[in-house]
Amino acid sequence: MTLTFTKGHGTENDFVLLFDPHGDLDLTPALVRFLCDRRAGIGGDGVIRAIRAGALDAGAGLDPATWFMDYWNSDGTTSEMCGNGARVFGAFLEAEAGEDLARGLEFGTRGGPRTVTALGGGRYAIGMGRYVVGDATEGFDSEVAARGLDPVRPALSVDMGNPHHVVALPDVDELRGLDLTEAPQVHPVPPHGTNVEFAVALGHAEVGGEAHGRVRMRVHERGSGETRSCGTGACAVALAMRTWAGPGAPDVWDIEVPGGEVTVRIEGGTTVLEGPAVLVATGEVDAPA
């Protein structure tokens, strides 16, 4: 089977994109694993299919003509949401479907509707929907163990549509020293797995008359391993940091990731994720039948 694909990334969180408006493609876990394979396939942290909501069971309840971001992790599992992927999805819809995103476009995900707005200069803003911060009465509601982390650390869960656990570290040396080649262990064990972020607060500054917090993070993603960025993870980190900092903490957070930088704006019960999206190449691949 010959497939036409596009390769893209958002702060080096990279994806294989497929344009399949009518759902003609039988996208299976095995096909996703092949496409994401960095040696035998194209290579990516995940696969994103642009499909009309009416062509996918997960799109039930939406206007059938609505675009749906059908997101898959590199291990062939699906996730409710991908923030970096959503920006790249926006760039892909502009290129493949001629969508004008200047005024924002609503699209479907397994985590509910989201919006993408083109900001110009290859940057996009994603309306990330409602979040839920876990029980922060004592600051933390869980514990995380990881290689290179001694002792076990407290963590705070954040639901961004998909699950996250955020751990605060005191300095960048400890962040650098983590070995994330193995999945961190979380207690209590999250029923559907989780994405784990490790974050170091770098202080606050005035940017364009606005208070911004600055954080550096690394992430181990459910279904993909360590990646160079995670958009939903960046939002979870901003929310955890603001919770821990207490009243007067900034609502805007610049998040440094190994693959670049994104900005998270906390707006009431929702967040907006801003950052770049790049389409790198298009091509054809012979996929195993």
Ligand SMILES: N[C@@H](CCC[C@H](N)C(=O)O)C(=O)O
């Ligand atoms: N990299 C993504 C998140 C992708 C999904 C995640 N691995 C999960 O299983 O929830 C992002 O940018 O948000």
